[in-house]
Amino acid sequence: MIMHVLSVRMSSAVKGMIRIMKIVVLNGSPKGDSSVTMQYVAFMQKKLPQHDFKIVNIAQRIKKIESDEQIFGEITGEIKSADGIIWAFPLYVFLVHSGYKRFIELITERAAGDIFQGKHAAILTTSIHFYDHTAHNYMHGICDDLNMKFYASYSAGMHDLFKEKERAKLLDFSQGFFESITRDAPAIKVYPALINQSQEYVPGTDLVPVKTHGRKVVVLTDSKEDNINLNRLIGRFGDLLSGQVEVYNLHSLDIKGSCLGCIRCGYDNTCVYSGKDEFIDFYNSKLKSADILVFAGTIHDRYLSSLWKTFFDRGFFNTHTPSFSGLQIAFLISGPLGQLPNLRQIMEAYTEWQQANLVGIVTDEHPNSAEIDGMLQELAQRSIDYSNLRYVKPATFLGVGGTKVFRDDIWGPLRFPFRADHRFYKSNGIYDFPQKDYSSRMQNYFLGLLVKIPFIRKEIYGKLMITKMVEPFKKLVAKI
Ligand SMILES: Cc1cc2nc3c(=O)[nH]c(=O)nc-3n(C[C@H](O)[C@H](O)[C@H](O)COP(=O)(O)O)c2cc1C
Structure with missing residues (x-):
């Protein structure tokens, strides 16, 4: 007690x-x-x-x-x-x-x-x-x-x-x-302060025009009058393509508000703002129909502007379904992207997840304007060439991993409310789980049984592994 x-x-x-x-x-x-x-x-x-x-x-x-x-x-x-x-x-x-x-x-x-x-x-x-x-x-x-x-x-x-x-x-x-x-613990700092190394970009007078071959090139930007370098990057890129470029500014677009997170889009990609502002019509008619899409922006803190973020968030009316599949995407960036590998990764991952092709990212960081001119020339040339070829390079972990995260969630816990995604994933082969891979399942079963026998196991994991692994590739190459 x-x-x-x-x-x-x-x-x-x-x-x-x-x-x-x-x-x-x-x-x-x-x-x-x-x-x-x-x-x-x-x-x-x-x-x-x-x-x-x-x-x-x-x-x-x-x-x-x-x-x-x-x-x-x-x-x-x-x-x-x-x-x-x-x-x-x-x-x-x-x-x-x-x-x-x-x-x-x-x-x-x-x-x-x-x-x-x-x-x-x-x-x-x-x-x-x-x-x-x-x-x-x-x-x-x-x-x-x-x-x-x-x-x-x-x-x-x-x-x-x-x-x-x-x-x-x-x-x-x-x-x-x-x-x-x-205990008033200090921070274990990770990110050094950004150093502003910006210099004026002055495009040269010479350029080699790149034929567009009828490709539709759209530049989307949030540029303001005082974003001199960005405006010049966009201008030069347009000049390279003989002015056959549509330029749209997010500031001029009627965007009533940001994404509300309401998931109204989940059923059939109808957004709560549908019919209330220009965003969805613009996205569907001007952007999805492009062959080459160029996003141009200035770095604000460690990302682009919040207006650009509004664009990406409002793009969520497409839910987890790629909306720029097969397009060529390029970025024109004013600001210290070289010091922001995280932002670069977001751009790469966004493009890969969209099943689009990242042509390149050109920034104004380089002190030599002629060098920037050269990069823009190359960007314009590759945009058209890749578009003509309909080339989309294979996704890396960024796209492959991201798609698998969505695949599993849409198959499972998020199938409701994301009905539109489920329909799309089903009809576009995104549910590529191994459950339907019958040849792998048979192989796993029989080889799994065989390797239980010690002398066969010794053979397979000893001599045969390397030669047998490469054998089908060799046969294929010989046949092609
Ligand atoms: C428009 C939108 C975008 C989202 N983007 C992502 C994302 O990029 N990565 C992710 O893992 N989850 C994403 N989610 C899922 C949310 O982060 C998740 O559902 C969260 O728990 C919602 O929290 P809240 O209810 O506090 O807003 C997104 C959800 C919405 C509605």
């Missing part, structure tokens, strides 16, 4: 010593409180009730945050008084949602970076693990740029919360974050 009273008193005393921490959760879901990601935060809150969690809906309220400086000020006020910040967001098309991206831009535009400096930070995402790493790399880079004391990132599969083992893991992560705040 005495022991029990003592232990109750001791635990109350220990509780009294625990520092109550204020954690500001910056919610990157356009669905606000009805977000899956926020249920992971709610779980953390429930398990760590001694701490004060303040959730701020960012992506959902971005228009208000952008237009009303007072709201922006209230958010930075919360951040100022916080012991730690959790960047909690769903994956959106290789990155964060465009609204979250805009908030990150506002931090710089409104000179609010100092508020984040020295704050302890962690990243929590939910996703289906399709390019979750590129989103994490991006956000980690932003934390390093803001001189935050970055602890770690946590990538939860969107259904992980239903698994006890995963919940325990998330709790370990959460406790680790709180402990890092208690």
Whole structure:
């Protein structure tokens, strides 16, 4: 009895010593409180009730945050008084949602970076693990740029919360974050600050015109008048193709808003904005019908602009179905892409996943304008040549791996609500699981039985493996 009273008193005393921490959760879901990601935060809150969690809906309220400086000020006020910040967001098309991206831009535009400096930070995402790493790399880079004391990132599969083992893991992560705040742990920095090495690009007067052979070339950009280098890259590329290039600017397009994450598109790719703005008609009529598609943009922080991100997010009305299959895609970029391998990977992966062909990426980073002219010349030539050949190079891990992630999820947990994807995957052979590969199954069965016999096993794994493996290739080459 005495022991029990003592232990109750001791635990109350220990509780009294625990520092109550204020954690500001910056919610990157356009669905606000009805977000899956926020249920992971709610779980953390429930398990760590001694701490004060303040959730701020960012992506959902971005228009208000952008237009009303007072709201922006209230958010930075919360951040100022916080012991730690959790960047909690769903994956959106290789990155964060465009609204979250805009908030990150506002931090710089409104000179609010100092508020984040020295704050302890962690990243929590939910996703289906399709390019979750590129989103994490991006956000980690932003934390390093803001001189935050970055602890770690946590990538939860969107259904992980239903698994006890995963919940325990998330709790370990959460406790680790709180402990890092208690000991005021420094960040283990990963991303060096970007160095602005930009120089004026001055195109030369000589060029060798490239015949378009009737190919439809479309350049899509978010360029403004003062993006001098980007405008010159686009101009030069157009000149190389004798001006037979359609140029569209995202600023001139009527885009009513960002993706809402509502999945209205899941059934038959009808978007909630259908008929309400120009985006879908433009995408279907101007972009899908192109032979060569050139995306031209300027780097903002560690990605392109949030307007470009809006484009990619709104493109999700095609859900998990490639919409630029067989097209040639090129990028014209103004800014330090050479220092951003993560962004380059996003561009490569986007193209491969689209089953398109990445012709190349030309940037204005090179100090010698004549060199840039040469690269543009080559880009124009290859765009037409590849298009004439309908050449699409084989996908690497970026495209192969990504397609398999979607294949498995659309076959399984996401078949509902993504009915349109399921129909497409079924009729286009994307469900290429080995279950229908009868010759492999027979071979596995019989050889599996044979290698149970020691002397045959010795023969196969000894002498025969290399020669037998190459034999069918040799026969094929001889026959061709
Ligand atoms: C428009 C859109 C884009 C998405 N992009 C990705 C993606 O690139 N990678 C991924 O793994 N999951 C992606 N997802 C899945 C979401 O990240 C996932 O469902 C998440 O749990 C949603 O969280 P929320 O409810 O907090 O918004 C996307 C979902 C939508 C609606």
